[in-house]
Amino acid sequence: MKKMIKHSQVLLALVAAAALAACSTPVKLDEPAKIETRTPTPPVETKAQPTVAPVSDTKVVKVDIDAEQTAAVSDKRVIYFDFDSYVVKDDYRGVVEAHAKRLGVSKNVRLNLEGHADERGGREYNLALGQKRAEAVAKSLSLLGVAADRVEPVSFGKERPAAMGSTEEAWAKNRRVELMDKK
Secondary structure, eight states: OOOHHHHHHHHHHHHHHHHHHHHOOOOOOTTTOOOOOOOOOOOOOOOOOOOOOOOOOOOOOOOOOOHHHHHHHOOOOEEEOTTTOOOOOGGHHHHHHHHHHHHHHOOOEEEEEEEEOSSSOOHHHHHHHHHHHHHHHHHHHHTTTOOOGGGGEEETTSSSSSSOOHHHHHHHHHSSEEEEEEE
């Protein structure tokens, strides 16, 4: 067994030596080095490319974000409530969000939140209910990041009806909060 290992080691050494010998090329030091010379090729003439002048007629359109946000809420100024309730319904989430976005962009805008009630109930009760409705809208706006000093909840109770009459349709139009810009 030892003899076989020795033979394989010797054989491996011979193969390695042969490989190294095959890779080496004899270099004669007494011969001068060959230098290759090339003649340069003349540059190819091309036609001049026309230059393109920069366009100076570009127009930058200014965007008035305040005006866009004001237009976005122009038809969203009223939130209606159920009878004897001051809970802002999910139906009006978009109205509240649109006003919150506008107040976030337009830093100089402030709102009066005018709470109203229908004609049913006493004067004091309706004033309190209108105030709670206005404060509920103010709370919804504050949850969306609007500072409390940007909105002012006020109540008019049943004193300023939007619709006259003693029908359910008229009462439904009177149970509201109007979001009005402060002058």
